[in-house]
Amino acid sequence: MIKRRIISRIDIKNEYVIKGIQLEGLRKVGMPNDMALKYYNEGIDEIIFMDAVASYYDRNSLSKIIDIATNNIFVPITVGGGIRNINDINTLLKIGADKVAINTAAVKNPLFIKKASKIFGSQCIVSSIEAKKIDKEKWYVYFDNGREATNIDVIDWAKEVQKMGAGEILITSIDHEGTKKGFDYELNKSVSESVSIPVISSGGASSSGDILKLFNSTEVEAVALASILHFNLSSINSIKRSLLANKVNIRI
Amino acid sequence: MSADIVIIDYGIGNIKSICSALSHFNINISISNDEDEILSAKGIILPGVGAFKSGMKNLLELNLDLTLKKYFETNKPILGICLGMQLLFESSEEFGFCEGLGLIEGKVQKLKNEKKLPHIAWSEIKKTNSDNTILDGINNNSDFYFVHSFVSYPKNTSEMIASSNYYNQEFCSVVKKGNIYGCQFHPEKSGSKGLKLLENFIRLTNKPSHR
Numbered sequence: 001m002i003k004r005r006i007i008s009r010i011d012i013k014n015e016y017v018i019k020g021i022q023l024e025g026l027r028k029v030g031m032p033n034d035m036a037l038k039y040y041n042e043g044i045d046e047i048i049f050m051d052a053v054a055s056y057y058d059r060n061s062l063s064k065i066i067d068i069a070t071n072n073i074f075v076p077i078t079v080g081g082g083i084r085n086i087n088d089i090n091t092l093l094k095i096g097a098d099k100v101a102i103n104t105a106a107v108k109n110p111l112f113i114k115k116a117s118k119i120f121g122s123q124c125i126v127s128s129i130e131a132k133k134i135d136k137e138k139w140y141v142y143f144d145n146g147r148e149a150t151n152i153d154v155i156d157w158a159k160e161v162q163k164m165g166a167g168e169i170l171i172t173s174i175d176h177e178g179t180k181k182g183f184d185y186e187l188n189k190s191v192s193e194s195v196s197i198p199v200i201s202s203g204g205a206s207s208s209g210d211i212l213k214l215f216n217s218t219e220v221e222a223v224a225l226a227s228i229l230h231f232n233l234s235s236i237n238s239i240k241r242s243l244l245a246n247k248v249n250i251r252i
Numbered sequence: 253m254s255a256d257i258v259i260i261d262y263g264i265g266n267i268k269s270i271c272s273a274l275s276h277f278n279i280n281i282s283i284s285n286d287e288d289e290i291l292s293a294k295g296i297i298l299p300g301v302g303a304f305k306s307g308m309k310n311l312l313e314l315n316l317d318l319t320l321k322k323y324f325e326t327n328k329p330i331l332g333i334c335l336g337m338q339l340l341f342e343s344s345e346e347f348g349f350c351e352g353l354g355l356i357e358g359k360v361q362k363l364k365n366e367k368k369l370p371h372i373a374w375s376e377i378k379k380t381n382s383d384n385t386i387l388d389g390i391n392n393n394s395d396f397y398f399v400h401s402f403v404s405y406p407k408n409t410s411e412m413i414a415s416s417n418y419y420n421q422e423f424c425s426v427v428k429k430g431n432i433y434g435c436q437f438h439p440e441k442s443g444s445k446g447l448k449l450l451e452n453f454i455r456l457t458n459k460p461s462h463r
Contacts, residue, residue, distance in 0.1 A: 002371075045374055071272050074269070074440060074447060075397065075441055076397055095268055098266060121302040122401075123372065123399045124301065167372070196368055197369070198368060
């Protein structure tokens with residue numbers, strides 16, 4: 001097994017880091033550049049910046065934050081939220097982003113993923129999928145940061161975006177997001193076993209035990225952490241040490 | 253004044269992060285595709301992400317293939333990163349056969365793993381000889397950040413100075429032929445160890461070259 005990745009997910013509204021529960025009730029928890037630099041110095045493997053309201057208000061306020069972050073952070077950086085066209089991607093890659101995460105624009109037009117991956121390469125196109133549980137082992141795709149529902153089956157969609165050329169999938173469980181009640185393990189297991197591209201899991205972690213359970217029970221390659229780090233429930237160092245002690249292959 | 257290091261601008265690759273990383277070392281950097289500017293540099297970096305064919309097409313359109321070959325003749329240091337490393341080789345099988353710069357003998361091939369591709373991960377490098385140039389001060393088994401589906405195999409295996417593994421498939425992660433270096437991973441995205449590699453490269457550019 002390759003090394004699993006520990007990623008920090010920084011959701012942003014205007015110039016602040018925010019955190020909600022089930023993508024709702026957002027509250028400010030800090031400044032994005034300060035928090036990103038702190039996580040980098042503590043040994044994070046990767047950082048995802050997500051503009052929480054960009055697709056809703058039709059704008060993207062992340063550029064300045066990314067430009068500053070890439071001056072002194074030397075791990076991969078993914079940017080998501082409000083990416084609508086090829087020009088948006090170009091702008092973000094030029095200021096040092098390595099990958100872009102696309103949800104809403106892809107749901108509205110799946111060919112966007114195809115076009116983007118053809119131009120920039122699959123390795124920089126992350127398909128961000130927001131999943132809500134409908135029934136036992138059945139999830140539907142949501143978009144606009146959990147505000148809008150579709151009747152698209154998450155597993156079918158995961159296969160579809162892979163076919164379109166996405167290089168990675170970021171799967172967020174809306175039901176578990178921000179709840180600190182652990183991951184939706186069935187969702188992560190189903191998605192990671194249905195595709196042959198790496199999967200990043202997001203939503204629900206409250207302890208290294210949850211992350212250990214995720215890595216032991218599913219094939220996901222990476223985990224994106226927010227609350228657990230933002231609210232100091234655990235540190236990157238202690239999460240990594242605990243995983244290592246339990247024989248999970250990670251980078252130290 | 254000529255730049256210490258020129259980053260080759262051929263419309264491909266994440267140049268901002270490489271610039272940010274190099275700017276930590278107090279040197280003059282320039283991003284250019286101008287032949288005179290490139291030839292006067294103490295060292296050059298060939299960055300790159302994306303497909304081999306489109307990378308090579310861009311180099312040819314800007315006549316950079318010839319410039320890079322001329323630069324190679326001067327024996328000053330060259331560092332290829334990711335696709336930039338692959339382009340140094342003779343050919344690739346990505347989207348059909350495509351000829352490369354041919355500065356290093358060998359081929360670029362697709363990783364055989366069918367289960368998960370691209371290889372996106374931090375992976376260890378295993379030093380395969382006692383090179384004390386670009387890997388100086390970097391421990392064996394250090395982790396670097398990889399994102400790729402294709403890998404290169406130097407024909408002369410002694411030119412592979414570090415190897416890595418993806419689902420039990422070994423490939424060349426650092427190549428060295430004379431003063432040409434290439435790394436499959438992204439040093440500008442590999443934290444302090446990546447910065448160390450770039451620092452080593454800068455040190456090499458300050459050494460007088462011996463022919």
